[in-house]
Amino acid sequence: MEIKKNVEDDGVIFMSIKDNKVEEAKESTSKKDGDVTILAIESSCDETAAAVVRNGREVLSNIISSQIALHTIYGGVVPEIASRKHVEKMNGCIKTALSEAGVTLDDIDAVAVTYGPGLVGALLVGVSEAKAIAFATGKPLIGVHHIEGHISANFIENKDLEPPFVCLVVSGGHSHLVVVKDYGEYEIIGQTRDDAAGEAFDKVARAIGLGYPGGPKIDKAAKEGNPDAFTFPQAKIDDAEYDFSFSGLKSSVLNYINQAKMQGQELNQADVAASFQKAVVEVLVSHAIKACKEYGYNKLAIAGGVASNSGLRELMEKECEANKISFYRPSPVLCTDNAAMIGAAAYYEYQKGVRFGLDMNAVPNLPLGDRERRFHGRQ
Numbered sequence: 001m002e003i004k005k006n007v008e009d010d011g012v013i014f015m016s017i018k019d020n021k022v023e024e025a026k027e028s029t030s031k032k033d034g035d036v037t038i039l040a041i042e043s044s045c046d047e048t049a050a051a052v053v054r055n056g057r058e059v060l061s062n063i064i065s066s067q068i069a070l071h072t073i074y075g076g077v078v079p080e081i082a083s084r085k086h087v088e089k090m091n092g093c094i095k096t097a098l099s100e101a102g103v104t105l106d107d108i109d110a111v112a113v114t115y116g117p118g119l120v121g122a123l124l125v126g127v128s129e130a131k132a133i134a135f136a137t138g139k140p141l142i143g144v145h146h147i148e149g150h151i152s153a154n155f156i157e158n159k160d161l162e163p164p165f166v167c168l169v170v171s172g173g174h175s176h177l178v179v180v181k182d183y184g185e186y187e188i189i190g191q192t193r194d195d196a197a198g199e200a201f202d203k204v205a206r207a208i209g210l211g212y213p214g215g216p217k218i219d220k221a222a223k224e225g226n227p228d229a230f231t232f233p234q235a236k237i238d239d240a241e242y243d244f245s246f247s248g249l250k251s252s253v254l255n256y257i258n259q260a261k262m263q264g265q266e267l268n269q270a271d272v273a274a275s276f277q278k279a280v281v282e283v284l285v286s287h288a289i290k291a292c293k294e295y296g297y298n299k300l301a302i303a304g305g306v307a308s309n310s311g312l313r314e315l316m317e318k319e320c321e322a323n324k325i326s327f328y329r330p331s332p333v334l335c336t337d338n339a340a341m342i343g344a345a346a347y348y349e350y351q352k353g354v355r356f357g358l359d360m361n362a363v364p365n366l367p368l369g370d371r372e373r374r375f376h377g378r379q
């Protein structure tokens with residue numbers, strides 16, 4: 001993956017991500033009969049994104065306009081600012097995605113968009129845009145669950161990956177262990193009881209003075225620290241062995257910080273970061289490996305923003321190798337929010353005949369794998 005970045009006057013980072021293999025083959029991969037080309041849109045949080053994806057796995061263009069720098073001064077995403085920036089950036093992202101893919105709206109077979117879960121105002125920008133394009137062009141409209149998009153990011157670079165497999169989904173709002181039974185069919189076998197893994201990273205980062213966004217900053221600081229400096233607790237839930245709980249771990253880190261402050265001790269940010277990351281990563285890896293073994297799957301994928309964590313990737317790779325499990329992970333830039341993953345998920349929905357009506361709405365708390373809800377509004 002090759003990433004071209006440009007910081008705009010308002011602080012927004014504009015990124016064009018190119019898959020070199022697709023770029024080299026672009027000439028020979030011009031549209032064939034039966035090909036399905038999808039324009040995908042994502043705006044569930046603080047990234048405005050558009051992509052053109054062919055047949056679910058070939059990313060012709062992938063544009064992300066990241067507002068992260070605008071929210072950093074507030075220590076987290078401000079929903080109102082996010083929605084307004086999405087409105088400003090959306091058309092530009094789509095225009096660039098189409099032109100970099102070398103297509104026009106006429107060449108598109110369907111328009112796909114994240115319709116939940118996420119921030120309602122932010123989601124509504126993408127949903128309205130997708131509905132407007134579908135209405136104006138008469139093309140089919142497909143609503144995609146954001147987390148199903150994250151899972152589907154694995155299909156882009158792993159052309160051989162097919163369900164069934166186990167997927168660990170770890171993002172800012174979700175920590176789920178899922179069996180991907182078929183395309184678009186999910187069985188949740190474990191989930192967090194309290195904070196999501198990404199949320200814990202963000203809160204701990206703020207507490208130790210690393211600021212927002214916490215995940216990447218802890219990841220970086222942890223590389224300089226000693227993961228065995230402190231032993232933070234790893235919660236086990238007796239009646240649900242695949243569930244997670246990160247609030248005890250987070251509180252334990254916060255207690256340590258308060259105590260250190262009261263005793264006038266200097267805080268070693270890197271050691272706290274490394275020890276905290278180790279505690280989170282070990283729980284995530286052990287649950288995922290156990291699930292593969294007990295459910296009898298030899299393929300394991302990871303997805304979501306936290307899946308870009310270098311400690312998680314390293315330990316998961318090691319443990320998969322030791323247990324003869326094939327390990328799949330998207331490139332870090334496809335782990336965090338993007339529209340290419342939405343296009344990948346949408347392709348399999350398209351093939352199943354899923355079509356949404358223009359009554360599609362944003363659903364901020366959309367549950368994963370809830371077919372009934374997803375088919376609401378079908379034409």
Ligand code: KG4
Pocket residue numbers: 045150170171172173174197198199201202213214215216219304305306307308309310335336337
């Ligand atoms: O999937 P994502 O981009 O957005 C949501 O759907 O939530 O995930 C964002 C989360 C944030 O909590 C962020 O701190 C975390 O992913 N994250 C990381 C890393 N990069 C992003 N956490 C740990 N290590 C990272 N390298």
Ligand code: ZN
Pocket residue numbers: 146150171172304305336337
């Ligand atoms: Zn996400």
